[in-house]
Amino acid sequence: MLATILLTIALIFVIALLAAAGAAKLAxxxxxxxxxxxxxxxxxxxxxxxxxxxIAAALAALR
Incomplete structure (x- = not known):
């Protein structure tokens, strides 16, 4: 369970960094x-x- 949470957090950071790099490149x-x-x-x-x-808060509220 903890490994899944840590991997999800790492994936979110990677996606955020890719979005930031894309925005900077386009700018x-x-x-x-x-x-x-x-x-x-x-x-x-x-x-x-x-x-x-x-999204995490919304999913936590549903759970």
Whole structure:
């Protein structure tokens, strides 16, 4: 059980990092400066983690 939880958390972090990297790359391709691209990456990372937390809370409430 603990291993499943840890693997799920690791997977969520990897997905959040991939979303952040994609957002930063798209921002740079759009001509944004490095600070702007970093800001967009941070927003994407935070949004992904927030969405995962909201889904986890909803599933916990159902259980």
């Amino acid at each position: 740079r391709l759009d001509g944004a400066s490095y600070p702007t691209a970093l800001t967009r990456a941070a927003i994407a990372f935070t949004a992904t983690l927030t969405l995962a937390a909201a």
